Amino acid sequence: MDGPVAMTTTSEVQTAEFGRRLSDLLAPDDVLSLAGDLGAGKTCLVQGIASGLGVLGHVASPTFNILLVHHGRLTLNHMDLYRLDRADQLEDIDFFATLESGGVTAIEWGDKFPASMPDDRLEIAIRRGEGDDDRVFELDGTGPRSAELARAWADACSDPGGGGRA
């Protein structure tokens, strides 16, 4: 499959499950850029990823801390750029070094400073669907690795069974 892929969840629980399925596919230095309004489900998806990576404890929204780091099978760098006003503030959180530190980085409001994002990132745009709890996820891999990740994740989520988890 080529070009953007869309998939829909109908509950918070299902979004977290989609996150767990994505976690199985992640590799060091993968970058996920999450876009969507307040309450779209960005943090919910990252909580599922964290759970799948074996992160213990609650994964809080990083809105106020900007960056929270969690340790699991891979290190999960969870960022929220909502409160940043300017791209140069990314230096304050060691943004560029963090992306290349061997963990996985999930960036909420990652569409805010497009020029600062790495070339190869999986863009996940979340919008509300018809029902109150429907969320539509549009995936766009901007480079070879993220395009492969988008395809594999969409495949894993189209399987209503176990999602192919080992």
Ligand SMILES: Nc1ncnc2c1ncn2[C@@H]1O[C@H](COP(=O)(O)OP(=O)(O)OP(=O)(O)O)[C@@H](O)[C@H]1O
């Ligand atoms: N299908 C769904 N997937 C995810 N969340 C859902 C879904 N249906 C309803 N919700 C609700 O939407 C909200 C999503 O909140 P969440 O904190 O994940 O959003 P967010 O995109 O991170 O917002 P913010 O920009 O404030 O960080 C929660 O209250 C959750 O219960």
Ligand SMILES: [Mg+2]
């Ligand atoms: Mg959030």
